[in-house]
Amino acid sequence: MTFPRDFLWGTATAAEQIEETPDSNWQAFVSDVLKNNRFESIGPGEAKPGHIRNLGAWSKSVVFRKTNFNEMYTEDLAYAASLGNNAYRFSIAWDKLFPREDMKEPDPAAAAYYDGIFAALKKNHLTPSVTLFHFSTPAWFWREKNGKRGWERDDALDHFERFVRAVSARWGGQVHHWCTLNEPMVFLYAGYMEGVHPPLEKRKRMEDVIPVFTALLKAHATAYKILHEANPSAEVGLTMHTRAFEAYRNYAPLDRILAAKVEQAFIWDLLDALQSGTLRVTNTGYSEEIPGLKGSMDYVGINYYGRHYILSDITSPKQFKVLMADKADLSERINELGWAHYPKGFHDILVETFGRYKKPIYVMENGTADSSSNDYYRQELLVTHIAEMGRAIGEGVPVKGYFHWSLMDNFEWAEGFEARFGLVAIDYEAGFKRTPRPSANVYASIIKDGIGPELYKKYAVLYGEK
Numbered sequence: 001m002t003f004p005r006d007f008l009w010g011t012a013t014a015a016e017q018i019e020e021t022p023d024s025n026w027q028a029f030v031s032d033v034l035k036n037n038r039f040e041s042i043g044p045g046e047a048k049p050g051h052i053r054n055l056g057a058w059s060k061s062v063v064f065r066k067t068n069f070n071e072m073y074t075e076d077l078a079y080a081a082s083l084g085n086n087a088y089r090f091s092i093a094w095d096k097l098f099p100r101e102d103m104k105e106p107d108p109a110a111a112a113y114y115d116g117i118f119a120a121l122k123k124n125h126l127t128p129s130v131t132l133f134h135f136s137t138p139a140w141f142w143r144e145k146n147g148k149r150g151w152e153r154d155d156a157l158d159h160f161e162r163f164v165r166a167v168s169a170r171w172g173g174q175v176h177h178w179c180t181l182n183e184p185m186v187f188l189y190a191g192y193m194e195g196v197h198p199p200l201e202k203r204k205r206m207e208d209v210i211p212v213f214t215a216l217l218k219a220h221a222t223a224y225k226i227l228h229e230a231n232p233s234a235e236v237g238l239t240m241h242t243r244a245f246e247a248y249r250n251y252a253p254l255d256r257i258l259a260a261k262v263e264q265a266f267i268w269d270l271l272d273a274l275q276s277g278t279l280r281v282t283n284t285g286y287s288e289e290i291p292g293l294k295g296s297m298d299y300v301g302i303n304y305y306g307r308h309y310i311l312s313d314i315t316s317p318k319q320f321k322v323l324m325a326d327k328a329d330l331s332e333r334i335n336e337l338g339w340a341h342y343p344k345g346f347h348d349i350l351v352e353t354f355g356r357y358k359k360p361i362y363v364m365e366n367g368t369a370d371s372s373s374n375d376y377y378r379q380e381l382l383v384t385h386i387a388e389m390g391r392a393i394g395e396g397v398p399v400k401g402y403f404h405w406s407l408m409d410n411f412e413w414a415e416g417f418e419a420r421f422g423l424v425a426i427d428y429e430a431g432f433k434r435t436p437r438p439s440a441n442v443y444a445s446i447i448k449d450g451i452g453p454e455l456y457k458k459y460a461v462l463y464g465e466k
């Protein structure tokens, strides 16, 4: 199995997870967590609202500097290129360019820092893919104004627009590929319903979250317009967190019905809105046409992280559980966060996405938490998932690029520094020392030679595919 010559192979990162971000809302949350010793979790992969798992165990320097990318990006990006990567996905931190609310122009030192990153990308022949909102924002954005905070503020879009214009003016000439929003549905659920990410709210019903949902869609439409005015041939889109949602008990009709509903609500409602221009929210009867939204996707971004099961309760049909894995299925590969790998679901999502929207697809994230030095699960994930992506391409799905999450270990939100997603391991307390895991070489070999029968057989055994 080989891949198109112009295929983009890369890794993905986000500013908040790897860089110093002293003025972000996440950093404000981190400071509050440290001050109040809120370091618990329900279990790996199950965050406790208001807490960051085991954060107190790390030195201030690690918590503040994350991976020390600020000082080490030259070597990190050169290393990515040495794996045969020709692209790199990252985010530009709004909070670094505009650390204060009243600023009209971006902070010169922060802009110069990103100039340095762009220069390193150029030097290493890495095509940039730039994300504008990857979960974090300036802290000041959450100050209450007219009783509203964050994306719900009346002036939210004006501020976001200023940021997007500044990014476009300074780096637009070097960027062809843009991602306006990373996983908006995760931001909504984790931030406004589960309360495990800032703003740590627990609104009860989907209806209560719709003002944030529509604000994000407006932000996307605004960015789409600005970036296209600056460069009509730019590729602008956003990326969705996807899972294969399946019935826990295939024989239970309600599990199956609810699994399909959850999939529609979590993945397709938003993309359908980008296609049609009207947001319709599953199970709410809500419908609103959003100006500038229709057709505002040049590609569809897919982040894929495995399988979730839906378990219903016939005595209360509106309640259901989302299980991260089937613990009774001994053949299921479960990662350190309790997530179930499911390569076939990746193929199916790609096929379904193309069938619905007929747009090019970029895989903007795919990866797993595996902290071991012989990261076998990550190697297996790479081979089996890229093989499934290749199968979809063979069937005519125009997948144009794959970005592995992530280049190196990083700050995994409410999981703190515990979950390890890196092709490269970081020894945080030993000067942020980088050590590539074996999967880095597996990725390099796939990029160079594709996936041959030997490589495939070595890793695909578990899935019964010879």
Ligand code: BGC
Binding pocket: 014, 182, 183, 186, 241, 303, 365, 405, 412, 421
């Ligand atoms: C996010 C990343 C995150 C990764 C692993 C995605 O939900 O975009 O920021 O680190 O998954 O959890």
